[in-house]
Amino acid sequence: MLNFSVKEADILFEVLKARRDVRGNRFLSKPISEEHLDKIFQAALHAPSVGFSQPWKFVSITEEAQKQKIFNIFIEENEKASELFKDTIYSDLKLEGIKEAPVNIAVYYSQKEKAILGQTSMDQVGEYSVVCAIQNMWLMARALNIGMGWVSILDSEKVNAVLKAPKDHKLIGYFCLGHVSEFLDSPELESLKWEKRKNKEEIIFKETF
Helix, strand or coil, X not given: CCCCCHHHHHHHHHHHHHCCXXXXXXECCCCCCHHHHHHHHHHHHCCCCHHHCCCEEEEEECCHHHHHHHHHHHHHXXXXXXXXXXXXXXXXXXXXXXXXXXXXXXXXXXXXXXXXXXXXXXXXXXXXXXXXXXXXXXXXXXXXXXXXXXXXXXXXXXXXXXXXXXXXXXXXXXXXXXXXXXXXCCXXXXXXXXXXXXXXXXXXXXXXX
16 A cells, blocks of 8 residues: 655645646747656546546647647637626736647547446536546646646537547547746736635535535
């Protein structure tokens, strides 16, 4: 049985606290080594999944032509979002790094026809398993000093068409990865006062709400 020291647990907590959603203005052109990229994928493959179903699929994107197609989808969706936040600092925010990041990764939930252990009452837990894999990727990337950013302002059906995703695959997240000029001391949206960090008294309850 493998046990970890308090010091190692503290290091893990530091990685957790230092994780950042990285934007395109911080990515460098320096490529990610195959060794580091493999470690990030290996971290994903060791994520927990309901019924050990491992329902994740990943599409790695490095070709500029493919990135441009995804970027075009972002531009279209971002224009719609700008209308919703027109009285805010939204237009000043850099919200993606699709073309700047050396690697883009689309993460999918691959649905299965057969019954899944632990998924018979709550269908969505299969998708939650994929999110666990994404978190593992993010933490491993940060531990390797590689930035990772989530691009959620996308039309999933249009992304599916570009990536030729099978019909039984659902896009869970689209991410940009690369070395960065810096990691911010605090989340950018927190420092810009877009939102404030919640304290535990606001979100942790005992027995009932």
